[in-house]
Amino acid sequence: MKALRYLNKYFLKYKFRLLLGVLITILSKFLALEIPQIIRRSLNTVEDYQNGVITDFEVVKHDLLINVLIIVGVAVLSGFFTFLMRQTIIVTSRLVEFDLKNEIYQQYQRLSLNFYKKNRTGDLMNRISEDVGKVRMYFGPALMYALNMIVLFAVGFTNMFRIDAKLTMYTLIPFPVLSVSVFVLSRVIHKRSTIVQMYLSKLTTFNQEFFSGINVVKSYGIKETVISNFESLANDSKEKNIDLTKVNALFFPLMVLLIGFSNLLVIYIGGKQYIAGEIQLGVIAEFIIYVNMLTWPVAIVGWVTSMVKLAEVSQQRINEFLQQDPEIKNKTHDSFNLKGTVEFRNVSLTYDDTNITALNDISFSIESGQTIAILGKTGSGKSSIVNLVSRLYDATEGTVLIDGIDIKECNLDQLRDQTGFVPQDPFLFSDTIENNIKFGKENASTDEIENAAKDAVVHENIVDFKDGYQTILGERGVTLSGGQKQRVSIARAIIKDPKILVFDDCLSAVDTETEERILTNLAKVSKNKTTFIISHRVSSAKNADKILVLEDGKIKQQGSHNQLITEKGYYKELYSQQLLEKEM
Numbered sequence: 001m002k003a004l005r006y007l008n009k010y011f012l013k014y015k016f017r018l019l020l021g022v023l024i025t026i027l028s029k030f031l032a033l034e035i036p037q038i039i040r041r042s043l044n045t046v047e048d049y050q051n052g053v054i055t056d057f058e059v060v061k062h063d064l065l066i067n068v069l070i071i072v073g074v075a076v077l078s079g080f081f082t083f084l085m086r087q088t089i090i091v092t093s094r095l096v097e098f099d100l101k102n103e104i105y106q107q108y109q110r111l112s113l114n115f116y117k118k119n120r121t122g123d124l125m126n127r128i129s130e131d132v133g134k135v136r137m138y139f140g141p142a143l144m145y146a147l148n149m150i151v152l153f154a155v156g157f158t159n160m161f162r163i164d165a166k167l168t169m170y171t172l173i174p175f176p177v178l179s180v181s182v183f184v185l186s187r188v189i190h191k192r193s194t195i196v197q198m199y200l201s202k203l204t205t206f207n208q209e210f211f212s213g214i215n216v217v218k219s220y221g222i223k224e225t226v227i228s229n230f231e232s233l234a235n236d237s238k239e240k241n242i243d244l245t246k247v248n249a250l251f252f253p254l255m256v257l258l259i260g261f262s263n264l265l266v267i268y269i270g271g272k273q274y275i276a277g278e279i280q281l282g283v284i285a286e287f288i289i290y291v292n293m294l295t296w297p298v299a300i301v302g303w304v305t306s307m308v309k310l311a312e313v314s315q316q317r318i319n320e321f322l323q324q325d326p327e328i329k330n331k332t333h334d335s336f337n338l339k340g341t342v343e344f345r346n347v348s349l350t351y352d353d354t355n356i357t358a359l360n361d362i363s364f365s366i367e368s369g370q371t372i373a374i375l376g377k378t379g380s381g382k383s384s385i386v387n388l389v390s391r392l393y394d395a396t397e398g399t400v401l402i403d404g405i406d407i408k409e410c411n412l413d414q415l416r417d418q419t420g421f422v423p424q425d426p427f428l429f430s431d432t433i434e435n436n437i438k439f440g441k442e443n444a445s446t447d448e449i450e451n452a453a454k455d456a457v458v459h460e461n462i463v464d465f466k467d468g469y470q471t472i473l474g475e476r477g478v479t480l481s482g483g484q485k486q487r488v489s490i491a492r493a494i495i496k497d498p499k500i501l502v503f504d505d506c507l508s509a510v511d512t513e514t515e516e517r518i519l520t521n522l523a524k525v526s527k528n529k530t531t532f533i534i535s536h537r538v539s540s541a542k543n544a545d546k547i548l549v550l551e552d553g554k555i556k557q558q559g560s561h562n563q564l565i566t567e568k569g570y571y572k573e574l575y576s577q578q579l580l581e582k583e584m
């Protein structure tokens with residue numbers, strides 16, 4: 001129950017609604033328990049008439065009519081209260097579900113990139129859907145049934161004892177057997193449903209990865225392997241579901257058997273008492289109704305226990321995420337006027353999941369408004385530098401300074417707000433091109449959008465589409481080429497008009513002519529902006545104020561284009577090689 005304590009704040013938040021629900025439940029059960037008593041009275045009246053205690057048939061008829069009307073009235077009222085009970089308690093559980101989902105989603109937004117690398121997407125989705133669903137069952141149905149049971153028991157048994165203590169004792173004989181067997185069954189059900197849940201998670205993750213990697217699956221012709229892997233996973237899942245169904249199937253017959261046994265006892269013992277003249281016929285009828293009314297709540301004890309247990313496991317899984325502190329914390333919300341000077345002072349970065357040292361004692365600086373190009377072989381650490389500038393990661397050693405202030409002391413939201421980042425592998429949402437660009441500036445005008453697209457040299461491509469800027473991308477619509485995607489995401493960064501612009505190898509998929517045009521536009525757009533350009537091409541770097549050449553996480557060369565082409569090393573080699581390619 002420890003994990004579920006987390007939810008107490010929601011009990012407090014919705015206390016009035018819940019309290020109302022509790023009152024309504026009590027009232028509805030009180031009403032429902034009136035019915036057996038009225039039936040007892042009716043049968044007793046009939047018996048009294050047969051025995052000559054009541055002689056006037058009209059009195060009997062009148063009594064019976066009144067009782068029937070009361071039963072109908074009570075049933076309607078009890079139904080109405082049951083409706084209200086659901087409206088209060090179940091609706092509250094839906095509100096809690098909504099709050100909890102939002103809370104988890106907000107936490108997902110706060111958590112750092114490392115968190116997403118450590119946890120699989122299927123698992124992240126399951127916690128926000130399946131697990132929250134289980135927790136809702138604790139808040140809604142479990143609470144409602146538990147309340148139902150308590151009221152039915154308290155009132156029902158009091159009534160029974162008051163009428164006939166001996167018959168009540170006999171009637172109760174099967175109840176302990178019932179509760180123990182239900183409890184044992186529920187435990188087995190609980191264990192098996194946890195396994196079923198685990199397999200469901202595995203299937204979700206498998207499918208999610210399959211859909212994301214559909215291109216690879218198709219192009220590598222590994223359809224058969226994927227189908228067979230899916231089949232084997234689905235088969236395991238089916239086996240586990242059948243295991244669960246088997247115990248579930250035992251549940252109902254067991255209930256019917258025990259209810260039948262209790263009924264038999266009432267009829268046998270009650271019958272003997274009736275023959276002995278100790279009770280009237282109506283009491284037997286009343287008891288039979290009680291037995292049927294009370295057996296289900298006993299069975300539900302086990303069900304509720306298992307619901308609470310499942311909710312506990314789920315809440316524990318949710319808490320694991322909710323209680324995780326983001327690795328990248330925003331220490332301050334003080335606003336600052338970002339100018340864009342960036343300095344790396346003896347910075348090293350080791351990714352803690354892979355233990356790879358991507359950067360090793362890096363020092364350089366760049367003034368506000370300047371452009372820096374970073375070149376180097378693949379894996380040399382280029383992206384890692386810009387990851388630190390956007391504070392997607394924190395340096396393991398050394399300091400990154402923005403405007404002379406340690407980046408960890410800067411307002412993170414503002415820093416990211418003032419940074420336009422075009423990643424190596426751009427991501428576009430399944431939305432219109434316009435909205436994908438506007439993502440950089442929500443209230444951008446049509447002119448601003450078009451200008452950004454023109455600067456990114458993608459406007460001509462967009463207007464060629466039938467729906468122009470309203471063209472839907474992704475799963476539901478058009479698939480852009482790699483180069484078009486890169487340029488739409490460049491437009492998204494440009495429209496943001498940030499202080500720091502980062503282009504992480506985002507011109508790799510465009511031809512050199514388009515690259516030239518984009519670079520010319522960027523030179524204009526990035527005036528007064530600090531710009532990072534990561535590239536494998538000298539053409540992207542040559543106009544930069546400063547060029548860094550990285551090798552194995554270290555700065556090998558540093559300087560301007562004119563300096564570096566005279567220096568022996570990677571840059572000169574690359575320059576000569578690319579010059580040769582151009583001439584050929």
Ligand SMILES: Nc1ncnc2c1ncn2[C@@H]1O[C@H](COP(=O)(O)OP(=O)(O)OP(=O)(O)O)[C@@H](O)[C@H]1O
Nearest residue numbers: 351354356358376377378379380381382383384385
């Ligand atoms: N998020 C990460 N987590 C763990 N290791 C990483 C991560 N990003 C990069 N690395 C590792 O750090 C090293 C440097 O990678 P980085 O992406 O900075 O190189 P790069 O020069 O940008 O390469 P490329 O030109 O191929 O994009 C590589 O060995 C890579 O495997």
